[in-house]
Amino acid sequence: MIVYSISDLSREFNITTRTIRHYEDIGLLFPQRQGKTRLYDSSDRSRLRLILRGKRLGLSLEESREIIDMYQPGKSNVKQLKKLIDAINSQKKKLNQKLTDITNLMNDLKKAEVKCLEALKLNGEN
Amino acid sequence: MIVYSISDLSREFNITTRTIRHYEDIGLLFPQRQGKTRLYDSSDRSRLRLILRGKRLGLSLEESREIIDMYQPGKSNVKQLKKLIDAINSQKKKLNQKLTDITNLMNDLKKAEVKCLEALKLNGEN
DNA sequence: TTCGACTATTACCTTTACGTAAACGTATTC
DNA sequence: GAATACGTTTACGTAAAGGTAATAGTCGAA
Numbered sequence: 001m002i003v004y005s006i007s008d009l010s011r012e013f014n015i016t017t018r019t020i021r022h023y024e025d026i027g028l029l030f031p032q033r034q035g036k037t038r039l040y041d042s043s044d045r046s047r048l049r050l051i052l053r054g055k056r057l058g059l060s061l062e063e064s065r066e067i068i069d070m071y072q073p074g075k076s077n078v079k080q081l082k083k084l085i086d087a088i089n090s091q092k093k094k095l096n097q098k099l100t101d102i103t104n105l106m107n108d109l110k111k112a113e114v115k116c117l118e119a120l121k122l123n124g125e126n
Numbered sequence: 127m128i129v130y131s132i133s134d135l136s137r138e139f140n141i142t143t144r145t146i147r148h149y150e151d152i153g154l155l156f157p158q159r160q161g162k163t164r165l166y167d168s169s170d171r172s173r174l175r176l177i178l179r180g181k182r183l184g185l186s187l188e189e190s191r192e193i194i195d196m197y198q199p200g201k202s203n204v205k206q207l208k209k210l211i212d213a214i215n216s217q218k219k220k221l222n223q224k225l226t227d228i229t230n231l232m233n234d235l236k237k238a239e240v241k242c243l244e245a246l247k248l249n250g251e252n
Numbered sequence: 253t254t255c256g257a258c259t260a261t262t263a264c265c266t267t268t269a270c271g272t273a274a275a276c277g278t279a280t281t282c
Numbered sequence: 283g284a285a286t287a288c289g290t291t292t293a294c295g296t297a298a299a300g301g302t303a304a305t306a307g308t309c310g311a312a
Contacts (some may be wrong), residue, residue, distance in 0.1 A: 004260080005258080005259085006258095006260095007257095007258070007259085008141060014193075015186055016300080016301080017259090018300065018301065018302085019299080019300065019301095021260090021261095021297070022300060023161045026298095026299095027259090028202055035259095035308095036257060036259075036260055036261090036307085037258095037260075037308090038259085040193050053227050053230070053231065054231075055184075055299095056184070056223060056224060056227050057183075057184055057224060057227050057228060057231065058181075058182070058183055058184015058185070059184070060298070060299090061298075061299075062298090067231070067234075067235075070235070070238045071127055071234065071238050073238075073241055073242050073245050076245065077249070078246060079244050081245055081246045081249065082246070084238075084242050085239060085242050085243070085246075088235050088238055088239045088242065089239070091233065092235055092236075095228050095231060095232050095235070097182060098182060098183060098224075098228055099225075099228055101179050101182050101183050102221050102224055102225055102228070103184065104179070105179065105180075105183065105193070106218065106221050108197065109193075109196070109214050109217055109221070110218075111197075112196045112197050112210075113211060113214045113215070115199055116199050116207050116210050116211045116214065117211070119199050119202065119207055120204060120208070120211075123203070123204050123207065131288085131289085132288095132289075133287095133288070133289085142270085142271080143289090144270065144272085145269085145270065145271095147290095147291095148269070148270055150274075152269090161290095162277085162279095162289075162290055162291090163278095163288095163289060164289085164290095166268080181269095184309080186268070186269090188268090226312095247277065
């Protein structure tokens, strides 16, 4: 079984060990221990990757936690499953909003770039 | 000319007036005043819309400011224009990363939903 | 054996983005 | 003329997400 030290992960994902420990403090990660030393396996690593992806998208750590928890329905009853499906669809809606926002922002930036390039052209002619 | 009161905008965008004043405190908005009362015009409203879009995408207010500033090249010199174009392209890269992240997250959620629906089916048969 | 590179914990500090409360002015309406 | 609904400023509070010591244990190489 592959294991990672805390600094392995901090190097790989370019974050500090403090950050990783913080995620453990708030219950987002729960690595094994060898004595006092944390040992991360590939599932811990995946969780971390998901957290960081969430961060890039502007999710709070709590939101990331909720989403990650969606990936293991566990032995839920029907009611819980339905709630989970609702939550999933709600997240999907938010993501669609983000897609729209990004598309629009991207277009704005393209226009801004064109304006810049034109201004550059004019300046070049002076 | 159309003008908006602070509570007009707070209602329209579903934020508090405190938030709007905060954006002014940090120099993101600069409405006209009638005496002490703030009067927002459509350009203030657009800026606010851009700020909120940025927020949905997880941008900090400072990042939004930088991006919004990209929309008015002003009377920049060549050097500044080139820097601006670099900045624009840098932002576009980040946005592309976000697009990838969203696509992946969306796929994860779809898989999670399928798992839920299957679990629901099984439970229904019990 | 001591140095450097790890690891750990505890604890206070900082930044961002507002919330919240106090205290007050202005205007309309009952 | 008191209430209601706006608006204002000042100022302290707070939650989230780490940063930054300080202090100390462990381990392999020189």
